[in-house]
Every structure is written in C-alpha cells, then in structure tokens.
Amino acid sequence: MSGDSQRAGAGEATVTGSDAALLWPQVAEGLRRDLGARTFDHWLKPVRFADYCRLSGVVTLEAASRFSANWINERFGDRLVLAWRQHLADVRSVQVQGAAASSAVRAPIAGEAPSAPSLSADRLRPAVQSAGFAVPNVTPVGFASFDERLSFDRFVVARSNILAANAARRMAMAEAPQFNPLYLCSGTGQGKTHLLQAIAQAYAAIHPTANIILMSAEKFMLEFVGAMRGGDMMAFKARLRAADLLLLDDLQFVIGKNSTQEELLHTIDDLLTTGKRLVVTADRPPAMLDGVEARLLSRLSGGLVADIEAPEDDLRERIIRQRLVAMPMVEVPDEVVAYLVKHFTRNIRELEGALNKLLAYAALTGVRVDLALAEDRLAENVRSARPRITIDEIQRAVCAHYKLDKAEMASKRRVRAIARPRQVAMYLAKELTPRSYPEIGRRFGGRDHSTVIHAVRTVEALRVHDSELDAEIAAIRRSLNG
Known part of the structure; x- marks a missing residue:
C-alpha cells in the first residue's frame, strides 16, 4: 500500500476535499490498469476531481459533458466506488457530473499536479438524523442529473394524461400533497419518467436544500445488493430514509426480489410515517404486479394511482408542433405531421424518435422534408410502431x-x-x-x-x-x- 493510501486509511475521519483531490491521480492510474488504456483514455482520462463530502462519503467527479457523465455513471459507477475504496475506505458512492453542472473544486488527473482545493464550511450542510445515523442534507440526485427538457412546462397535457400531470404538480408543491404516495402507471414511452423529472426539478426549485433521491427501481435493487455484500446496509437504509422526496422509476423490475421488496416496504413505511413524499412509476397498476408482496401492494395503492393512457391524435400533433418550434431551420409540411400522427400511435417515445430521425436526415443532407421522404426514411419505424395486440x-x-x-x-x-x-x-x-x-x-x-x-x-x-x-x-x- 502506498504512503498516501496508508494516510487515507489511517485518518479517514479527517480526510478533506484537498486530501481526496491528491488521491485522484492514484485512483485514476489504478483504473487505467484495470480497464485497459484504450477504455480509460476514451472515457475516464478527461474526468477531473470535483469534490469529496466527508459526512456523506460521496466523491464527485466532473466529466466533459452530461452525456459522458451519464455513460460513465452507468458503465463504470461500481468500478469507480471500488477503486476509491482502495485508497479511502469511507467512500460510499461516486457521482460523475457534467462540466456545466459542477462548480466544485477541480483537480487534474494522474500525471498532473493537483491544485489546492478546500471545503468551505457553508458547503457542508447540517446533518439530519435518520435511524440513529447522521446523514448529510444534500441532494443526491443534484441538478446534474436533471434533464432540463423534462420539465412541467414541456409536458403537453391532454385528456389521456391530465390526472397524472395534475397529481404530479401537486406532489411538487410547497404544501403537503393530498395523496401520498403517487403511483404513475402507463405503458412504455407515455411520459412517466418525464413527470418524475419534472416533479424533482419543481420540488428542488421550491426546496433548494431538500434531499431528493431519483433512481430506477433496478438501481435501488443493485444498491441494496451491493450494500448487503459490502456490509453497508445501515448507511444504505439511512440514506434512503433521509429523503424528503423519493422517486422510483419502473417498479416492475423488483418483481420477485423478496429481500428487495422487504427493504422497499420498510423504506416506504418510514417515509410515509414521517410525512415525506414518494412517487413510483410502473408499466401496470399495483394489482397487476405479479410476485409483489400484499403489504407492498397495499402501501402503493394507498395514495393515488394515476393512469396515463395511450396518446390521442390531438396530443400527438401538439407534441410534434412543440418539438418543431425548437427546430425552425427545418420546415415540416402539415401532410408530414399528419403522417406521423397517423402511424405513431402507440407511445410518445416512438413518435419523437421518428420525428428526430426525419429532422436529422434533413438537416445533415440538406434534403427538403416532404411526404415522400417521410415514407421512405420512416418505413421501418412505421412497421415496428404498429400497435401491439392485446x-x-x-x-x-x-x-x-x-x-x-x-x-x-x-x-x-x-x-x-x-x-x-x-x-x-x-x-x-x-x-x-x-x-x-x-x-x-x-x-x-x-x-x-x-x-x-x-x-x-x-x-x-x-x-x-x-x-x-x-x-x-x-x-x-x-x-x-x-
């Protein structure tokens, strides 16, 4: 073990952001050996150290863009945690942010001399007590994880989604919601994730110091399993129970995972008992979730179950028109809009994907958009978008x-x-x-x-x-x- 590693291991309780910044070149060099030079140079070499919070054990890194940050979090998140723990055992998680989102201290990667970052007192927010453990009152999801395009202002409301949209707005208001938890239910691509993001952003705007956790149910399950294997269950429980707003996407993916369901049940009970807010999404109503414990189904059904139905013609056309406002350089005639509305009826994601494909082709080739072009370039999309049989x-x-x-x-x-x-x-x-x-x-x-x-x-x-x-x-x- 290196001298720096020994120092970090021996004095973990007093490690500062400056100390962690000095460790990043060593962590990076270890990742380069483990992942291979080609993978490391492509994805992780541009990454720079941003911050380390001693209270939460969260290391924040900065990537060149939000896209790179999301990719690194998804592909190398667990590997980054393991690499940091070899030098700093108190690290609980590693978050990579896009460059525009991070204003924290920065340090160069391996081979460069780090600057002297510092952690000011006002950046360490007061801790809250949860299950007997001190948990920092930070926002784990952070604005770096918010997609600004997925706001309430850009969510087009119609008959098919008005209940879900209004309930989501109520959940984000300052006053306590009338229905808690909120369960958003629809098929894929109908706007559930959009509403989750919108709730998180609107709530954060009203409560800038709130502890907001937005995660997929699959990530909840993976973190739960990782906490069990790593002996960090108490920290995992404390972090979730400290949330002021917990948003879980795609709950159907925890079906059949009994231990995960049990922990989710306890988390929900604790949040609801203490007046915290919970929003869950799934592709089917609670009663249709096979392999889910009755007690968990009861909790999920105890608030408001809001369905989002298949988008009607008017909604699909309004969504297209809204997207075209942001692309004034490409003219799309009404007959092409009607073609898209007619053939992409199943969900909004397929509709937007087809529109983006058409606009990208026109922008990159200089070809004028007309009905013939749409029929030619979107033929395969139309075949795959045919409504599924029920x-x-x-x-x-x-x-x-x-x-x-x-x-x-x-x-x-x-x-x-x-x-x-x-x-x-x-x-x-x-x-x-x-x-x-x-x-x-x-x-x-x-x-x-x-x-x-x-x-x-x-x-x-x-x-x-x-x-x-x-x-x-x-x-x-x-x-x-x-």
Whole structure:
C-alpha cells in the first residue's frame, strides 16, 4: 500500500476535499490498469476531481459533458466506488457530473499536479438524523442529473394524461400533497419518467436544500445488493430514509426480489410515517404486479394511482408542433405531421424518435422534408410502431370466429364448444402478447397459471394433427393482424 493510501486509511475521519483531490491521480492510474488504456483514455482520462463530502462519503467527479457523465455513471459507477475504496475506505458512492453542472473544486488527473482545493464550511450542510445515523442534507440526485427538457412546462397535457400531470404538480408543491404516495402507471414511452423529472426539478426549485433521491427501481435493487455484500446496509437504509422526496422509476423490475421488496416496504413505511413524499412509476397498476408482496401492494395503492393512457391524435400533433418550434431551420409540411400522427400511435417515445430521425436526415443532407421522404426514411419505424395486440382484442377475435359471447372467456363453463375456444384464446394470448401465464389467467376469469399452461400445451399439440384447428387459428391471427 502506498504512503498516501496508508494516510487515507489511517485518518479517514479527517480526510478533506484537498486530501481526496491528491488521491485522484492514484485512483485514476489504478483504473487505467484495470480497464485497459484504450477504455480509460476514451472515457475516464478527461474526468477531473470535483469534490469529496466527508459526512456523506460521496466523491464527485466532473466529466466533459452530461452525456459522458451519464455513460460513465452507468458503465463504470461500481468500478469507480471500488477503486476509491482502495485508497479511502469511507467512500460510499461516486457521482460523475457534467462540466456545466459542477462548480466544485477541480483537480487534474494522474500525471498532473493537483491544485489546492478546500471545503468551505457553508458547503457542508447540517446533518439530519435518520435511524440513529447522521446523514448529510444534500441532494443526491443534484441538478446534474436533471434533464432540463423534462420539465412541467414541456409536458403537453391532454385528456389521456391530465390526472397524472395534475397529481404530479401537486406532489411538487410547497404544501403537503393530498395523496401520498403517487403511483404513475402507463405503458412504455407515455411520459412517466418525464413527470418524475419534472416533479424533482419543481420540488428542488421550491426546496433548494431538500434531499431528493431519483433512481430506477433496478438501481435501488443493485444498491441494496451491493450494500448487503459490502456490509453497508445501515448507511444504505439511512440514506434512503433521509429523503424528503423519493422517486422510483419502473417498479416492475423488483418483481420477485423478496429481500428487495422487504427493504422497499420498510423504506416506504418510514417515509410515509414521517410525512415525506414518494412517487413510483410502473408499466401496470399495483394489482397487476405479479410476485409483489400484499403489504407492498397495499402501501402503493394507498395514495393515488394515476393512469396515463395511450396518446390521442390531438396530443400527438401538439407534441410534434412543440418539438418543431425548437427546430425552425427545418420546415415540416402539415401532410408530414399528419403522417406521423397517423402511424405513431402507440407511445410518445416512438413518435419523437421518428420525428428526430426525419429532422436529422434533413438537416445533415440538406434534403427538403416532404411526404415522400417521410415514407421512405420512416418505413421501418412505421412497421415496428404498429400497435401491439392485446388480450382483450384476442378474446374478441376468438369469440367473433366461434360466435360466442365474450363473457364466456371468463365463465366457469367447461363444455367443449366453449372450453376449446377459450384454450385457443389463451394460446394466442401467450403467443402474441408479452403477458405472463398468471396475467393471462387473471384475464380469463381469474384462472390459475397452470390452467393457462395446460391450454397452451394442448393447443400446440392439437395444431400438429388437427388441420382444421390449425386453419382456424391462422384465420384468427390474420384478422388480428389486419
């Protein structure tokens, strides 16, 4: 161990920002050896030391841009923590910020003489007590992690999302929200993450010293597992429970992780009991989350569950018009706007992706945007954006083919004339939708997943030998596809 490392290890409680800045060249050199010169030089060589908070154990680094910072956090976050802990055991996390976002002290990387940074007293905010541990009242997410484009001002409101948008605004206000927690529910690309970012930014503007944690449920799970393995569970618990506003994105990714669910449940209980704010998003309502403990479902359903529906034509057109205002150098005729509105109906993300692709092509090639260009350049996007088939549509198609009432799909009747079409519908639901066996079973009168598995296997076997049934299923699929 080097002399600097020994000094850091022996005097961890008194390590200052200046000391940590002196350690960064050694940490960087170790990363260069571990990751290889090519990877290091491309991503980490431009990174500079910004700050070290002794109270929280958070090292802040500065990258050249927000894009680089996000990439490094995602790809090398855990590696950076391990590298720092070899020299400074008190480090709990490492955050990389974009250059424009960081005004902290800076030090050069390995091979350069560091400056003499200092930590002024006013930068160390008063600590708050949580679970008996001192946790600094800082904002872990920081403005560096906020995407300024994802604000309330840029969120287009319509009938399909007005409940979620208004509830999100209430959650960010100074006064206590009427409903807590707020559970935002929609399919992918409908604006859940936009609203999370907007809440965080609006709340931070009103409460500049608030402790705001915005993270994906997957990151919550990874940090929880890392804390268990590293023996840092008390610090992990204390950090989360010190949040004034906790925002968790994509909760469906903790499904089936019992220990993670248990910790999330305790965190939610503690936050709600102390009057803190909680916002959660998922791709389905709480009752549709398979493998989630009943107590956790109860907490999530206890506030307000706000659905965001598929965007209507008017909303999609207004979003396009809003984006075009920021791109005045590219003229997009009304017929192209109508083309985009017509073909990208499933979610906003696909719509914006198609628009960006078209605008980028026109800007980089100098070609005028017209309907012919849109049809040519977006043909593949249109094919992939076709609406997905739902279980409800499958049930309707099967009932229409066999001339049954749709209620029979959920009935308990087992006569062959009803049971076989029901099995066909279950089979097609598994083939044509991403839904799990338990989810499919619920849509067929609350049947057990084993019943759905039996139906799928039965129909698969029958199709091999029963040409008539095979033709019927093919006909139903054609009706669904077109």
